[in-house]
Amino acid sequence: xxxxxxxxxxxxxxKRVRELALFRDMDEARFEGLLKAAFFQRFPERVTLIQEGxxxxxxxxxxxGTVELFATLDKRxxxxxxxxxxxxxxxxAVLKDAVYLMSARTRTxxxxxxxxSQNVRDAMAEDAAFARSIVSELAxxxxxxxxxxxxxxxxTGIERLASYLAHQxxxxxxxxxxxxxxxxKTLASMLGMTPENLSRAFAMLRKKGVNVNGPEITIKxxxxxxxxxxxxxxxxxxxxxxLASYVKHHK
Amino acid sequence: xxxxxxxxxxxxxxKRVRELALFRDMDEARFEGLLKAAFFQRFPERVTLIQEGxxxxxxxxxxxGTVELFATLDKRxxxxxxxxxxxxxxxxAVLKDAVYLMSARTRTxxxxxxxxSQNVRDAMAEDAAFARSIVSELAxxxxxxxxxxxxxxxxTGIERLASYLAHQxxxxxxxxxxxxxxxxKTLASMLGMTPENLSRAFAMLRKKGVNVNGPEITIKxxxxxxxxxxxxxxxxxxxxxxLASYVKHHK
DNA sequence: ATAGCTTCTTGACATTTATCAAGGCGCATG
DNA sequence: CATGCGCCTTGATAAATGTCAAGAAGCTAT
Numbered sequence: 001x002x003x004x005x006x007x008x009x010x011x012x013x014x015k016r017v018r019e020l021a022l023f024r025d026m027d028e029a030r031f032e033g034l035l036k037a038a039f040f041q042r043f044p045e046r047v048t049l050i051q052e053g054x055x056x057x058x059x060x061x062x063x064x065g066t067v068e069l070f071a072t073l074d075k076r077x078x079x080x081x082x083x084x085x086x087x088x089x090x091x092x093a094v095l096k097d098a099v100y101l102m103s104a105r106t107r108t109x110x111x112x113x114x115x116x117s118q119n120v121r122d123a124m125a126e127d128a129a130f131a132r133s134i135v136s137e138l139a140x141x142x143x144x145x146x147x148x149x150x151x152x153x154x155x156t157g158i159e160r161l162a163s164y165l166a167h168q169x170x171x172x173x174x175x176x177x178x179x180x181x182x183x184x185k186t187l188a189s190m191l192g193m194t195p196e197n198l199s200r201a202f203a204m205l206r207k208k209g210v211n212v213n214g215p216e217i218t219i220k221x222x223x224x225x226x227x228x229x230x231x232x233x234x235x236x237x238x239x240x241x242x243l244a245s246y247v248k249h250h251k
Numbered sequence: 252x253x254x255x256x257x258x259x260x261x262x263x264x265x266k267r268v269r270e271l272a273l274f275r276d277m278d279e280a281r282f283e284g285l286l287k288a289a290f291f292q293r294f295p296e297r298v299t300l301i302q303e304g305x306x307x308x309x310x311x312x313x314x315x316g317t318v319e320l321f322a323t324l325d326k327r328x329x330x331x332x333x334x335x336x337x338x339x340x341x342x343x344a345v346l347k348d349a350v351y352l353m354s355a356r357t358r359t360x361x362x363x364x365x366x367x368s369q370n371v372r373d374a375m376a377e378d379a380a381f382a383r384s385i386v387s388e389l390a391x392x393x394x395x396x397x398x399x400x401x402x403x404x405x406x407t408g409i410e411r412l413a414s415y416l417a418h419q420x421x422x423x424x425x426x427x428x429x430x431x432x433x434x435x436k437t438l439a440s441m442l443g444m445t446p447e448n449l450s451r452a453f454a455m456l457r458k459k460g461v462n463v464n465g466p467e468i469t470i471k472x473x474x475x476x477x478x479x480x481x482x483x484x485x486x487x488x489x490x491x492x493x494l495a496s497y498v499k500h501h502k
Numbered sequence: 503a504t505a506g507c508t509t510c511t512t513g514a515c516a517t518t519t520a521t522c523a524a525g526g527c528g529c530a531t532g
Numbered sequence: 533c534a535t536g537c538g539c540c541t542t543g544a545t546a547a548a549t550g551t552c553a554a555g556a557a558g559c560t561a562t
Contacts (some may be wrong), residue, residue: 039507052485053533073483080400092390092397101397101485124386135375138389139343145396146343146352151330152403154324157519184540192404194520199541210322213253232324234352245384248351408549433512445550450511465510465558 001050009040013063016086016111020061022137025129034123038115047176049104049112052137054102058091058114065110069102070189079189081148082182085245091137094120107182114241121153143237157193160220163229163236164191165210169222172243180215258290260364264314267337268364271312273388277379285374289366300355306398307344307351309365313337316361317432320353330440332399333433333493335359342388345371358433394488401486408444412452414480414487415442416461420473424493431466453493 009017017023023031040063043049049060052071064083068220069080071091073078079104083089093100094117106112144208151160164187165178172178180187188198202212208228209220219225229236260268265286268274270373274282292315300311303322311318313336320331320340331353334340344351345368357363375382402411416429423429431438439449448497453463459479460471470476480487 013282046457070484071401071405073401073486074481076405078404078406085349091262091391095386096394097392098394099485101394101401124384128379131379132376134386135346135382135389136394138386140345142389142393142396143347143352145393145400146331149396149400150322150324150352150402152400153329153331154322154327157369173339195540196494196521196542197519198517203541231323234350235321235324265536446510448549449514451549454511 009038009063013113015059015109016063020054020088022088022133023130025133026123026128027129030123030130034115035113036121037119038113040111040233041111043110043112045107045108045110046163047106049106050090050100050102052100052103054100056090056098057097057117059088059091059094059106059117061088061112061113063111065112065123067104067105067110067112068107068186069104069180071102077189078192079186080181082186082190084181084243088137091134091141095124095134096231097121107159107186114152121227129226138174139227144185147235152192153233155230156195157191158191158204159229161186161198162199162205162225165217165219166222166225166231167214167238169225170238171243177216177218180217185213225248247249260286260289260314267314268312271337271339272391273339273342273384274381276384277374278378278380279349279415281374281381283353285366285370286364289371291362294357294361295365296357296359296361298357300357301341301351301353303351303354304413305351307341307347307349309370310342310345310368310371311355312338312339312364312366313476314362314364316363318355318361318363319358319359319437320355321431322353323355326390328440329443330437331438333441335432339388340370342385342392346385346389358437372394395474398486398488403443406481408442408448409452409455410480411442411444412449413456414482415482416456416470417473417476417482418469418487420476421489422494425473428467428469431468434466 016174017035018031019210023034026034039058043065049067062083064085067083067089068084071078071080089104090100092098097117124134151163155163166182169176184192184198185195188195191198193201202210204226206212208224210225211218211220268286269282274285277285289308294316300318303305315336318334318340320334322329322331330374340355341351341353343349348368375385386467406414417433419429420427433441434451435444439446442449444452453461456479457463459475461476462471463470
């Protein structure tokens with residue numbers, strides 16, 4: 001992989017990593033040790049960070065920017081999820097010392113912390129609190145994918161879109177407006193539909209109070225969205241509070 | 252839940268549980284302690300074992316029989332997966348002390364071991380080897396769901412069927428014949444299609460050497476199936492060896 | 503054995519979704 | 533400023549999938 005610029009983690013970003021559920025309860029010295037072994041790099045947009053099938057050499061942490069996880073089969077490609085700061089990815093592959101099942105690329109200029117897999121596994125073996133956090137994190141991720149699969153199998157395209165919009169609306173402060181963090185082609189793939197169909201789905205929602213202007217969306221009533229999406233607590237996992245990075249930029 | 256007959260675990264079955272990756276490395280006395288706290292019950296077919304939204308009071312282990320995990324949204328229902336012996340289910344909910352995201356029902360008369368969640372969590376806290384096994388198990392499960400999601404989003408219905416048949420073929424000894432462990436309606440739901448469409452998919456495959464007689468299938472060439480399914484190691488996770496219970500019954 | 507049930511299959515049809523093609527719009531670049 | 537490019541939208545059409553209905557095959561219970 002090209003070296004786009006290794007640098008040191010700012011104290012502020014370090015604090016954000018430390019506050020992640022995965023690292024919060026870790027022994028202080030061991031956390032510092034992990035960071036010392038890690039690489040912190042900036043990447044431009046549209047850079048492939050990892051490729052499915054490759055060895056899981058690093059646990060990745062998105063510090064800033066937007067990262068897309070996607071998968072391919074022959075010429076087909078599908079977006080699995082889109083990550084925003086601060087989140088880790090491919091933890092499971094790291095722990096199993098296995099190959100990646102998904103590829104990752106940046107969607108915006110991003111800052112990524114890369115922790116060597118072996119260090120993560122060593123830290124888990126030595127630090128019981130970290131091991132517990134890993135269990136909790138994995139269980140949460142697992143449940144996330146299960147929710148996702150339910151979403152895919154039990155909802156129609158329009159319902160998935162309404163659910164996604166409702167979700168983003170809450171994340172971004174529930175102000176009646178939201179902006180799409182990714183382009184519509186990627187969103188379509190993530191929601192399991194074609195770009196053309198996503199356009200039509202948006203056109204449908206327009207009749208129900210959803211105003212679309214490029215990536216900027218305003219909604220008349222989030223209750224309407226819930227109703228269209230057939231809101232279900234066992235599928236939709238709404239964040240307890242708006243995402244910090246959105247609040248920061250749109251205050 | 253009705254008590255369909257609590258009884259004690261036979262030594263043979265105990266051994267099979269002990270040999271599961273999840274329990275293999277556990278401290279012997281602690282394993283015995285878990286079993287002592289556990290319930291072992293027989294259930295008739297079509298009994299609901301757990302309901303999504305309910306509290307995860309027990310870790311379940313399928314000792315014998317076939318168990319379906321499914322999810323619902325309003326009146327819709329979708330089969331998420333079908334389990335055969337010996338496997339655990341809803342480990343993630345147990346560890347997070349959360350509600351079930353999926354329901355479970357028996358498809359055949361079954362024997363289920365139910366270990367109280369609190370005991371599992373206590374054992375994890377006290378036994379580092381067990382904690383490691385849990386991490387490994389969760390990571391494996393996570394990767395399983397990811398493969399499943401890739402299967403759903405990157406393959407067409409026919410391709411998913413071909414992949415499923417190839418998978419069952421290997422599990423059952425790769426003899427050129429296999430039998431469906433579940434009825435076709437359930438299989439259709441699991442593969443994300445309607446029963447009618449599954450029938451048509453089978454009709455398509457018939458032209459390519461797949462002979463269907465009720466639940467009994469014979470195939471001309473498993474390579475043909477791989478080709479139709481667009482076999483991909485990063486989606487299809489073939490078992491290293493045939494499933495013991497099939498070999499036992501069909502020798 | 504047979505009536506009645508369930509499961510599965512098949513055909514006709516409706517709906518949904520994907521594909522192809524064209525054009526508008528905004529944005530970066532020469 | 534003009535040009536070209538990528539993104540998005542829209543319409544026409546094709547393909548896939550779902551729905552409805554009917555009937556065949558197999559199983560169960562009386």
